[in-house]
Amino acid sequence: MGTALIYDEEMTKYKLLWVDPACKIETPERLTVSYEALVRNALAERCISVPVREATNSEILLVHSEEYLEAVKKTPYMTLEDLKEFTLQYGDVYFHPNIYHCAKLAAGSALQLVDCVMTERVRNGMALVRPPGHHSQHSAANGFCVFNNVAIATRYAKQKYGVKRVLIVDWDIHHGQGVQYCFEDDPSVLYFSWHRYEHQTFWPQLRESDYDSVGKEKGAGFNINVPWNQVGMESSDYLSVFCHVLLPVAYEFCPDLVLVCAGFDSAIGDPEGKMCATPEIFAHLTHLLMNLAGGKLCVVLEGGYNLTSLAQSVCQTVQTLLGDPLPRLANLSGPCRSALESLQCVRSAHRQYWSCLKHAASLPPADISTKRIKLAEEEAKTEVGEEEKSTEEKVWPEPPKRFSPPVRCASVLPDDVTRPDGCKRLGADQDVNPLTASKLKDDDCDTLSRVITLVEKMEQNEICSGLALVCDVTVAMTQVVQHLTPDPVNRVLIVCVGNGKVPSHITRDGKTLVVQINSEETEDQNSKYYIPVFLKKGCSDTSGFMHAVFGLILPLGYEYDPNLVLLVRMPDSGVCDAVWQQLTGLLQSFAKGHTLVLMQENEKAFVGPTTSVLLGDPAPPLENRQAPNTEDLNVVERLRDRLQVNWNLLQTTSECTG
Numbered sequence: 101m102g103t104a105l106i107y108d109e110e111m112t113k114y115k116l117l118w119v120d121p122a123c124k125i126e127t128p129e130r131l132t133v134s135y136e137a138l139v140r141n142a143l144a145e146r147c148i149s150v151p152v153r154e155a156t157n158s159e160i161l162l163v164h165s166e167e168y169l170e171a172v173k174k175t176p177y178m179t180l181e182d183l184k185e186f187t188l189q190y191g192d193v194y195f196h197p198n199i200y201h202c203a204k205l206a207a208g209s210a211l212q213l214v215d216c217v218m219t220e221r222v223r224n225g226m227a228l229v230r231p232p233g234h235h236s237q238h239s240a241a242n243g244f245c246v247f248n249n250v251a252i253a254t255r256y257a258k259q260k261y262g263v264k265r266v267l268i269v270d271w272d273i274h275h276g277q278g279v280q281y282c283f284e285d286d287p288s289v290l291y292f293s294w295h296r297y298e299h300q301t302f303w304p305q306l307r308e309s310d311y312d313s314v315g316k317e318k319g320a321g322f323n324i325n326v327p328w329n330q331v332g333m334e335s336s337d338y339l340s341v342f343c344h345v346l347l348p349v350a351y352e353f354c355p356d357l358v359l360v361c362a363g364f365d366s367a368i369g370d371p372e373g374k375m376c377a378t379p380e381i382f383a384h385l386t387h388l389l390m391n392l393a394g395g396k397l398c399v400v401l402e403g404g405y406n407l408t409s410l411a412q413s414v415c416q417t418v419q420t421l422l423g424d425p426l427p428r429l430a431n432l433s434g435p436c437r438s439a440l441e442s443l444q445c446v447r448s449a450h451r452q453y454w455s456c457l458k459h460a461a462s463l464p465p466a467d468i469s470t471k472r473i474k475l476a477e478e479e480a481k482t483e484v485g486e487e488e489k490s491t492e493e494k495v496w497p498e499p500p501k502r503f504s505p506p507v508r509c510a511s512v513l514p515d516d517v518t519r520p521d522g523c524k525r526l527g528a529d530q531d532v533n534p535l536t537a538s539k540l541k542d543d544d545c546d547t548l549s550r551v552i553t554l555v556e557k558m559e560q561n562e563i564c565s566g567l568a569l570v571c572d573v574t575v576a577m578t579q580v581v582q583h584l585t586p587d588p589v590n591r592v593l594i595v596c597v598g599n600g601k602v603p604s605h606i607t608r609d610g611k612t613l614v615v616q617i618n619s620e621e622t623e624d625q626n627s628k629y630y631i632p633v634f635l636k637k638g639c640s641d642t643s644g645f646m647h648a649v650f651g652l653i654l655p656l657g658y659e660y661d662p663n664l665v666l667l668v669r670m671p672d673s674g675v676c677d678a679v680w681q682q683l684t685g686l687l688q689s690f691a692k693g694h695t696l697v698l699m700q701e702n703e704k705a706f707v708g709p710t711t712s713v714l715l716g717d718p719a720p721p722l723e724n725r726q727a728p729n730t731e732d733l734n735v736v737e738r739l740r741d742r743l744q745v746n747w748n749l750l751q752t753t754s755e756c757t758g
């Protein structure tokens with residue numbers, strides 16, 4: 101199944117007709133540069149082009165009042181003076197004779213996207229629209245927004261397709277208060293937003309944008325606000341929030357559909373956001389959401405005002421929706437102190453609602469509330485409208501080209517195992533490097549030499565990922581590491597699922613990081629590079645396992661930044677299919693998707709499900725949403741406490757930084 105792209109140049113046919121400094125950044129060029137970049141990078145042609153349509157009155161009335169709709173209906177016939185007059189009743193938005201038409205197209209585009217995803221005509225998709233939507237409210241336009249595109253699409257999906265749970269991820273740098281107001285008492289819609297806040301001094305300066313707005317009545321816990329109280333946030337900060345807040349909660353929520361308020365004003369170079377995360381981060385944020393809801397992901401454009409970073413970020417997002425390997429995120433520095441404060445605040449505010457956060461620190465940092473008051477007073481002192489001091493132009497490297505290796509997935513299988521279609525067999529006869537063959541001293545020599553050849557072809561980017569059935573995974577793992585280690589640039593992340601002894605010499609030189617999830621205590625080598633995660637209920641417990649994935653494996657993997665990932669299924673691991681597939685999918689975040697899966701010969705039943713994920717299909721949703729058991733939560737927390745001195749992305753509170 102493919103990726104939908106919804107765009108129509110009609111939505112470029114409105115603009116600001118008078119002087120208004122607050123609105124001048126919302127221009128038609130935002131859409132044209134985004135679409136043209138998709139065309140130029142040969143991404144648009146790989147998508148399924150879906151036509152726009154106007155949202156109908158009844159669809160708009162799913163969110164907005166009749167009075168508001170009737171008022172907006174009159175704008176096409178207004179004079180310039182009337183339009184100015186009409187605009188004055190709202191905040192930071194402008195009207196134009198054609199904006200009503202474009203606003204119906206923007207909302208209708210989101211509905212078209214929901215239709216083709218829910219009818220499985222496509223797997224996922226992106227709607228390039230303007231005007232944006234997430235600030236508009238029941239009876240008000242606001243923040244360049246006229247109709248709330250994503251809120252309407254959410255109500256539409258529930259009404260037309262009986263969708264029970266919708267996750268809305270708002271990675272725009274502004275708080276989508278319009279979306280929050282819509283669903284704050286609705287437990288069937290989980291709204292997550294991060295936003296520049298600076299202790300309520302940044303637009304729209306709402307008290308209800310802070311972390312303690314968790315939702316109301318039945319909706320308590322289903323509204324997650326992550327305020328950024330400083331500018332300059334980087335990829336590390338964004339990834340920390342995904343790993344330690346959004347993903348655990350999203351998996352516990354188990355949505356049937358995921359919608360993204362995809363604003364790219366959270367990218368480096370944006371005049372509104374003033375953040376420092378490079379465009380590649382959106383490839384990762386998109387990928388991390390793609391294994392939820394069976395891959396049903398609808399991405400709708402909101403803000404983004406730096407035409408260069410906007411176009412690059414849109415391309416990163418669409419290329420990931422298309423299933424291409426991700427770029428590596430170089431030198432992640434770990435979350436800054438302010439981000440850790442926000443992280444701690446959000447986790448403490450939501451610990452009572454989500455079992456995955458049950459063990460989060462119970463209190464926000466001591467001085468957080470006084471900071472808000474102090475800063476607000478300072479802000480009041482500086483005269484209004486003071487131009488930003490730092491106007492230096494941000495520069496960043498062009499994101500690297502992401503191309504798919506000729507072979508997406510190759511397998512080394514015993515002759516009697518049928519090769520899943522789409523997966524290339526690495527034949528014994530096939531140009532096995534004689535040198536490696538001679539080095540391998542094992543009765544399984546033939547298979548192992550083919551595994552080594554597979555690894556060599558991954559290093560040469562001829563093959564993206566691989567799967568091998570071997571007679572002894574530990575031997576195979578050791579051979580692979582020995583083959584790679586001499587090369588100084590090699591860093592191998594090894595994720596072992598299940599019991600069994602991992603040879604200790606493997607971890608000695610720091611060239612490998614081993615994380616082993618098992619159900620029996622192994623003596624703790626207490627090495628920075630060998631991390632045993634002992635789950636009392638073993639790998640069969642979905643919640644505990646996924647908690648270790650989000651809380652440990654993902655952060656460690658991002659910080660370690662390997663160039664190869666070995667996923668090893670130890671004998672009798674007991675891990676269930678769906679969890680195994682989720683892990684396989686999530687590990688493709690690293691090493692540009694170079695994942696080698698090693699399994700015992702008798703596990704041939706898992707060859708199909710594993711290769712389908714290696715080929716880019718979404719992992720099936722994890723059905724059960726029970727709580728991780730307490731001991732397992734404790735294990736992960738204790739490990740995190742011990743390891744976070746060495747691994748910054750494991751941090752979740754600001755107290756820990758010295």
Ligand SMILES: NCCCNCCCCCC(=O)CS
Pocket residue numbers: 122192232235243244272274303363365372402403404
């Ligand atoms: N007078 C103080 C400056 C006000 N700036 C308002 C900016 C609104 C931004 C809305 C947006 O970006 C949607 S994603």
Ligand SMILES: [Zn+2]
Pocket residue numbers: 272273274363365402403404
């Ligand atoms: Zn925005």
